[in-house]
Amino acid sequence: MNEFAEETIHPDLQQNIRRLREISDNTSDLMVNEFLLSGIPAALLTCEGMVATSIITELILEPITHVQLSAPTAQTVFSHIQNRLLLSLDRSEAKNYRDLFRFLNSGFAVLILHGASSALVFGVQGYDKRAVMEPSGESNIMGARDGLIEVVRINMSLLRRRMKTPFLKMELFPVGDKTQTDLCLCYMHDRVPQKLVREIRERLQSTELESVLSTGYLQPFLENRRGNLFDTVSTTQRPDVLCAKLLEGRVGILIDGVPYAMIVPKLFSESFQTMDDYCFRPYYTTCIRWIKYLAFLITLLLPALYVAVALHHPELLNRTLLLLLAQSEENAPLSLTAEAIGVLLIYEIIREAGLRLPKAVGGSVSIVAGLIIGDAAVSSGLISTPILTVTAIAVISGFVLPDLNQPLTLLRLGMILAGGLWGLFGISLVGAAVLFNLCAGESFGMPSTAPIAPFRRKSMRDVLTRVSFRKMQSGHFTVEEYHE
């Protein structure tokens, strides 16, 4: 904890300014404008680049320099400004240096007065920010086009625009000793279990983090068990998705500086749902959803099954397929397991390279990977065509479920290894372990595998199928129903 955290504001203006400069070590972006306010020495503190200069001039400096009281003291001037002048909608008072710096560095203008042991703060933020635009990661066809941005207050407004009910509650509080990042806890207070909100708030406020720069910093504090392969906290860039989740009694967490919202709890079945599912006709959505389930199995199991069957259980293949595989693998210099793992590792390397490189260079990575490596490896006989085809199908199927990319990448490799070493028996064993790991996932008492295990027949209407909103409109489902 900083030594100045609880230190109250010094009533002497010059000593106060000296102390402020001392704490901030004469930082260049601290702007101090001294002037006389109704005859009392005063100073307006701002952080350069964080405030809108025109707003300060017009709405703060102009009115307060005209204040003339008959017997002015620090208290009467403050009281006059507080009660008679509505300089800003976002007004507050800082009692100590920690609060003062938090407001100052959040883009507030801070008014300090000789003789006053507190400071008045006015919200006049005017820093540059990215415009609200379509989210890059969660594109859809018929849903809304706006996505969350880095400014928490804009994100709150995006949410409020969709949810005009007074039951939507947003709680702002700072987290992170050094960054003092604003966190906004959002929930529908008529739907959410109060115990869930209380527990999340307590966990977030009890963190001893110095900084919160992304969702990953807070995620471990919201997860109940280590060793889970699958996330129990979901993230979204879309305000409409966040609204839908809040209406189901979940809690959303917006972080200042992060264009993602975290949602607690997350169910595994949500990885197969998108906003478009609720825009298209139910029969089409049901079909697409089953394709996604199939894609999940393909991306996880196909390369491993191929390796296991080809190496250990060739009797399971029909004659034509067996001859085809035997012919293509005849001249391959590497074992099938090594080939499969090698191809997948190369794919991961190429993917990582494409992600991190500048976009201009990223395109050439695809050309080198696809044309040169792929074509050359097959024509030189280093890699067989079937393994390349199987891997490509598995990888493309994985693109259908971007939410599950991380666990699937690791599990795919594990499955291939198990299939290569122990055949279908190995795949079954790893599969059983993964199934148990998935079932062990729990978020604040809500099992990840709900509504399949524990089974809820009513919820199957949005898991196995997607029924029409005529049927879904009744019932007011909340995630609390799954609590165990």
Place this chain on the structure above:
Amino acid sequence: MNRIRSGQLTTALLLSNAFMLMCMSAPMGMESMWGAVIAFVLQGILCIPMLLLYKEGFTLTAYCSRKHYIVPLLFVLYFIVRGGISFLLLWKGSEHLSLPFSQPLITAALIGAVCLYTASLGLRTFARAGTIAFGFLIFTLGILLLGAWQRIDFQQLYPTADNTVFGSAMHILSLGDTLPALFVLLSFTDQKSAFSSLRFLGLSLLLWEVILFLCITVLGNLLSAAEYPFFLLTSVSQPLTTQRADAFYLIVFVLLCVIRLTLLTVLSAHLLGMLFPGLRCRSILSILGMIGAAAAFSAMGFEENLWCIIGIVLFACVIPLLFCLRMKKNPEWKEEPTS
């Protein structure tokens, strides 16, 4: 140990039973179908004392907290022995499953390692996994029926000379070793214990009858030569003409095996924990005990026999009956200890 739902109890025990059904190696005939009915009716009768006991409010946790060691230790021993028998059945069955290695110890070590992990996740996780595995089982049965229905020959349903209804009933009863597990699990289940037990027995009977019917009518004369009728049935009933589906049955078989061994490990480890709270590595001890028992049975040439039935009657009926009779004198067995 967390509480589980009555539906989860049903699926967990049913899956455990399904593994035994897959490993059944006795001769089959129409008598087996009647034998199954009798065996499950007998199991229902054996359940009555434990249901009465739980109706009185008995809990195993309260019983163990009164420092009664012998009965829980006997249950631990029973679960370890049944786990050993399961390992033995897996070794024998694996010969028909074309595993890539022939040494049973590797099979046991791999299954043991996985069960160690799955058992460490607790009963509630096990119960949830059971629900999903139950879905797999239903799907498997669907595939099996799809492949088998065209080969069903009703003329094969005739009495056989080398089988009796009584003999079949006793054999199936000896395989129905989940009743003692039911007794322990009822302590951790929501109410509706009688309903859960009846549903479990009813569904188990249905499963047995379906498989027995398919084995008899599809395999016909092949049945007399089949060491493991279920595996032969899966080989014969292929739903696709160009592609074999045996891989799917192998996956389900291994999953059921893991579920069964996890159940036995979780129960024995939990009972050990209630008796000796300071004891660590309880799951490891249980698994090692099971593998040791399997090795011993393998050396002795163990067969499912009268001893299994005696064990089931003792743990599922006699002990609960004795508890029932002594319940009035020991009202403290009713309450859950407050922590």
